[in-house]
Amino acid sequence: MPIPTKTVRLAPLCLFLSLAAFASAQAATRPDFYAVFNPAAGQLPFPDNLLFAGSTDGALNIPVADPTNLADPKVAMNGLDGFSTVAPLTANFSATLNATTVKAGSTVRVFEVALTNPFLDPSNPFFAIASVTGELQAGTDYSANLLPQDSHQATLNIHPLLPLKPKTGYLVVLTDGIQDSAGYDALPSQTYALTKLTTPLIDANGNSVIPGLSNAQAQALEPIRRLTNNQEAAATSQGIAKSSIVLSWTFMTQSIDDAFVALGQNLKPLGIAVKPTGATTAALSYNLPGFSDIYAGALAIPYYLSKEQPLSGYWQTAAGGAVTRYQPLPAATATLQIPVLMTVPNAKSGHSKPTDGWPVVVFQHGITSNRTSLLALADALAFEGYAAIAIDLPLHGVTDPTNPFYLKGLERTFDLDLVNNQTGLPPADGVIDNSGSYFINLQSLLTSRDNVREGAEDLRQLVASLPLIDLNGDGQPDLNTHHIRFIGHSLGGIVGGTFLGIDDQVTSATLGMAGGGIAKLLDGSASFGPRIAAGLASAGIEKGTPDYENYLMAAQTVVDSGDPINYGPAAASLHPIYLIEVVGSDNSLPDQVIPNSVENAPLAGTEPLAKVLGLQSVSRSTWNSQGLRAIVRFTQGDHSSLLKPASLTTAAATAEMQGQMLSFFDSEGTVLDILYHPVVKQ
Template sequence: MRTGAAPVSRRALRAVRSSREMRKLIAAGMVLVALLAGGCSYGSVGTENLTGVNGNPGGSTPVTQPSTNTALFHPAAGVLPYPTDLYFAGSTDGTLNIQPANALMPNQAAVNALDGFSTTAVIRERFGGALNPASFTAASIIIVPVTTDNLTKATTGVLAAPLTLGTDFSAGLGQEALVGNTILEIKPLHPLLPSTCLSGGMFLGPNCATGTGYLVFLMDGITDFSGNHAVPDTDYASIKAALPSCAAISDATLHGICQLTGAHMLIAQGLGLNPAHIVLSFSFTTESTVDTLALISATATAQTITVHPTGLTTAAIPGLGLKGHADLYVGVLNVPYYSSKTAPLTDYWHAPPFPLDTTSTFVTRFNPLPVPTATLQIPVLVSVPNAASAFGAVSPAAGWPLLIFQHGLTRNREDMFAVADSFADAGFVVVAVDLPLHGITKQSDPLYATGANPLYAGLGLPASGSIERTFDLSTVPGVIDPSGSHFINLTSLLTERDNLREGAADLITLARSLPHLSLGAAGSINPLSIHYLGHSLGGIVGGTLMGVLRPAEVGTATLANPGGELAQLLRDSPTFAPLIDAGLAAQGLLPGTTLYEQFFRDAQTVIDAGDPINFIALATGNHPIHLIQVVGSAPPPPALVCLAQPTPPGCPDQVVPNSATQRLILAGGLTQVHPPGAAGTTALHVYVNFTGGVHGSILDPTSSPAATTEMQTEAIFFAATSGTQLPVSALAPVQ
C-alpha cells in the first residue's frame, strides 16, 4: 500500500459512511450473531476465575477431558484458543465483542474498540496436560494467510503459502503460574499482514468486503513428554465428524462453528493436509493498523506556520556550552487536534457516529477518519545558520535544507539545541515541535510559550495561559507536571495509542506546512530537501510517520534509539519495567500470571495502530532510513551494574532495549553498516551499532564524545546526500 494517490475528500468519506451499502457491510443480523451468540453467553462461567487455568478471555475451569493431551475447545464454557473470530459475535460496528466482562482480561473494553486482532501479539492454545516443545514443528503447527468475510468471518480464500516456522513465527511454551507447560504459545517474528479498507491509498467504503486473517491448524504431531499424540476435544471431534453437512449437530452454537470449520477443512485439503490429523483449527482477522494515519496523510492540508527571530543564538542557552552557530526563532503552527484537550488522560480519537450503530464512534477501518476536536496552536522552535557557522548565513539559491527534529519521552522541543550548531555548520535549518502532552514546564524558561512572553509578541497567542502541549496539567497545585509524564498511559490504552498517532498526525501537518515557512531576511526553505531526525520516542513516532508520508515531503529519516512492539519494549526496559511492574502489582497483576500476560498481550493489540513496527516496512519502501542503536561492549557489564546512574561504559541501551530495536530493524529489512560506511546512488536502509555511548548520546556527549560526534555526523551526511551515503569512521565506537 502506498499513500501517493490523490487526496480523499472528507465529504466523499462522509457520503460513503452513510451509504446503504455500508449498512450491509456490518449487518445487524450478521451470520455470526445467530450462530455464536448462544455460545458466548456462557462465557460468564469463568468471570471470577483468576488462577489462569486456561489463559482464555472467556475461560473457566476446564471440564473433565479424556486425556491430558487434548487441545482444549469447549465454547459453551468459554474455553477457546486466542485469538479467534468467534469473539466478533454480536458486533454491530465491526469491532470485537468479547462478552461478558471478564476479570482475566483487564483491557477488555479497549480491545472491544478494535476491528481485529493484533499483528504482533502472541497466539495461544491450551492443552489438557504438559506439552513437549520438541514436537512443535513445521508439520505440527501450520499457519495460513487467508481472506475472511467481513460479514460472516468465514475464511474465503488463501492469500499466500503457509508461514515458515523460525522465520515468520516461533512456537514455544507459554509461561504462567499454576498451568505448567500446558500452553502452546505462537509468536509472530515480524508483523502479520493487517486488514485494510484501502486500495492504492483510497478508501474502499462499501466495497471493503474482506479482511486479512490467519488460519491455524494444530496437528496430532504435537505430543506430551511420553510421546502421546494430541487429540481433539470432544466438541471439535463432533464438529469434524459432522462435516460436511453439519446436520448431526443440533446445538445452534456448535452448528454455526461447524459451518465455519467446514471452510477450514476445504483449505486444509487444498494444502494436502489430512483432516484426520487436525486436532484443532481456528481463524482470526487482524486489525487495521495503517488505514487511519494513511487517510489523515492523504487529506491533511498545509497550515500557516509563522516564526520570527528572538535575537538569541544557541550560545545564549545556559548550561550547554554551545558555540552560537545558529540563530533562534520562535513561532506557532495550527494543527487539527483529534485527541481531547479537556480530557487528555482518558479520552481517545472518535470517528463520526457509525451509520448502523450510532452509539459507536470507534475509529476502525470501516469508519477510519477521526473528527478533530479543536484547532490547536502549538509552539515551534527554529534554528537558522548564522555567520559564525561553517556554512555561513547566506541561504542557498534553492532555499535552506531543513531538518525536522523530534525529541524523546519526557523531553521537549529544546532538545533540538543539541543538534542545532552541528546542522547549522552543514547549512541546515532545524525545526522542532513538542510531542503531545510534552512541552516546556518551567514558567521561568525564556522560551515558555505564553502571550505574556515578549519573545512571542505578535504571534497571536492567547492573552492568558500558555500554548504548551502539556496543557499545564498539574497534579500538585501550582506545579506543572513534568513534560511527557502522562504520555505513556497504561490506564487508558486507547489514549496511549492515540497519543502516538497524534504525534504522527501533528508531524504530517508540520511537514506539509514547512515549504511555506518564511524566515524573513534569512531566506526560505528548500521544499525538496526536508529531512527528519527523531530520538527515542521521536524515533518511534518517526518510524510511524515515515510509513505514511509521501517521499517528496520528507526525504530521509535518522531514527536514533527507537524500538518496536511497544508493550514488550516497556516490559523489557531496564528503566521502565520496574516502574510498570510495581504499578501493575498494585492492581494485582503479577509477573507469571494470566492477568499479567494478557495485560501485555492486549496492550500491544491496542497500541498496534500507533506502533512503528507496523509502519517501518512502508517507511523503508518510501524513504531512505538510517537507524542508530547502542549495543555496548561484547560482553557487556552485568545487568545489575548497568542499572547504575550514570550508565557505565559498555552497557547496552538501558531505556529502549536492543531487543525492541532489533524487532524494528528486522521488520524494516535494514542492513548493518560497518566502517568505512556505505555509499552509492540509491537509497540506503541501514543501521549502525554503537559500542560506546548511552541512550541519549546523540544529544549529550557526556558519556562518549566520540559517539555523539559520530552519531551527529552520520545523521548530517545521510540527510545531505539524500540518504545515498553514510560514512562511518573507523575511529568511532561502532561495530
C-alpha cells in the same frame, strides 16, 4: 486468552470418548489431555474470529464486564477491526505439554487465507475461508514454543517473526503430534470434537440430534460446526489429515494505516508562524558556540485527541464510533495552536541563506523531553547550513513557567498537575507534572495508541506547513522544502518510524535509538520495564504470570496501528534511513531505554525494527546512489549520545554519531562516513 462468559453444560464424557475416534487409530491418547476449546465458557485460542460474534460495526465484540471501563484491555480491543499483526497467538491445553513436540511447520501450521467478510458482504454471515493463499514458513515467518510464564507449561505460543499482513485472514491448525509430558497425543476437546462432525447437530426443526446435547447447545454450536468443517477442508487441501486436527481457528488482522490514508486525503496546512527570540544558542547553558539564531512560534494542527479529557480521549469518528477500516476517518475535536521551536544558521555559522531557501531538518524529541532538545543539535546542524524545527509530542512540552520557551496556554501538557512530582503519586503539588508523564497510559490503551498516531500525524502537519514559514517578513518562504531531513530520537524515533511510513516529503531520515513492538519493548526496557510492572502490579497483574503476558498481548494488539514495526517496509521504500543503535561492549552497557532486543519477543526492540526496515549493517564508510538503508551499531555511548555525551568517555561516540548523521544528510542519504572506528561495532 480466556474470555469469561456464561458457562453451559457440555456433552457427557461418554459422548466425548466416542468422538475420540477422530484421533489417529494407533495413537496413545488419554481423554483428559486435549486442546482447550469451549466457546460457551469463553475458552478460545487467541486471537479467534469468533470474538466478532454479535458485532454490528465491524469491531471486535469480546464479552466484557463494563464496556465503559477503558482500563480493561478487552474494552480497548473492542475498538479494533481485527487482531494484532505482531503479538503472539496462544492456545491452551489441559495438561503439561512436551515442548519438543510443539513444532512450527509440523504440529503447528499457519496459513494465509482469503476470508469472506460479513461486514463487507452481509450475504456471508461468517468469516469463512474462500481459499488458501499460502502457508507461512516456520523459522522465517513464525515460531512456536511454550509460554515461559505458564508454570503448568500448558500454553502454546505462536510468535510472528515478521509482522503479519493487515486486513488479512489467517488459519491456524494444531495436530495430534502435540504430546503431553507423558507422551500421550493430544485430542480435540469435547466441544471441538462435536464441531468436527460432518453432519448437522440439529434437524430441520432446530432440535438436537446428539444425545446428551440440549437443543440450545446444539443450536449454538451448529454455526461453529460449519466453520470448523470449512477450516478443516482448507487444512486437508494442504495435505493435513482431518483426523489429526485437534484444533483449528481463523483470525483477521486489523487495519493499520487506513486512518492515516483517510486523513492524508484532506491534509492541508492550517497556519504556522515563528518569530526571532533575539537569542542565539550561545546564550544557553549548553556550552554551544552560537551558530544558530533561535525562533519560536506556533503551529496550527487539527487535534484528534481530547484537550478536555487528555488521559482518556482517543480517536473517534464524527458519530463517536470506533475508527476502523469501515469508518476510517477520525474527527478533529479542535484546532490547536502548539509551540514550535526553530533554529536558523547565523553569520557565525559561516552560512548565508541559499537562493532556494534554507535546507531544513525536522526534529522529534524523546519521551519526557520536549522541543528544546533540538538545541543540543542546533549548532552541529547550523555548521552544515541546516535550519531545524521541532514540535512537542502529545502530552509533552515545557513545564517550567519561568523557562523563556514556556508558552502559556499552548503547551501540550495542558499544564496538568495531578501528582506530586517528587513521589509521582497524588495529590497534586501545585507544580505542573513532568513532560510526557501521561504519554504511556495503562489506564487507557486506546489513548496510548493514539498518542503515537497523533504524534505521527502532527509531524505530517508540520511538514505540510513548512512552505508557509517566512522568517524575514518579506512575504516569501524561507525554507527549501524540496529537501527535508528528519531526526527522531528515542520515542521521537518510534513515532518517527510511523511518520516515515505515511510521509513522502522527507528526503532522508535519521532514527536514533528507536525500536518497534512497543508493548514488549517497554516491558523489556531497563528504564521503563520496572515502571510498567509496578503499574500493573498495583492492578493485581503480576509480572511473570500468564495474566501479565495476556495484558501485554492485548496492549500490543491495541497499539499496532501506531507501531513503527508495522510501517517499516513503507518507510524504507519512501526514504533513505540511517538507524543508530547502542549495543555496548565488555565495558559499556547497551541502550538502557530502548532495548536492542527482548527475550521471547522477536518483534520488540531496535533489532526487529532494523530487520523490518531492511537495513544493511555498516561499520565502514559506504555509499549507494539509490539511497542507503543502514544501521550502525555503537559499542560506546548511551541512549542520549546522539544529542550530547553523558561524560567525557562517551564524547567520541556523540561526535561520531553526529558526524555520520551529517554526512548522510549532506548526501541526501547516499553516503555514510564512518571515521572513528573504535566506537563502532566491527
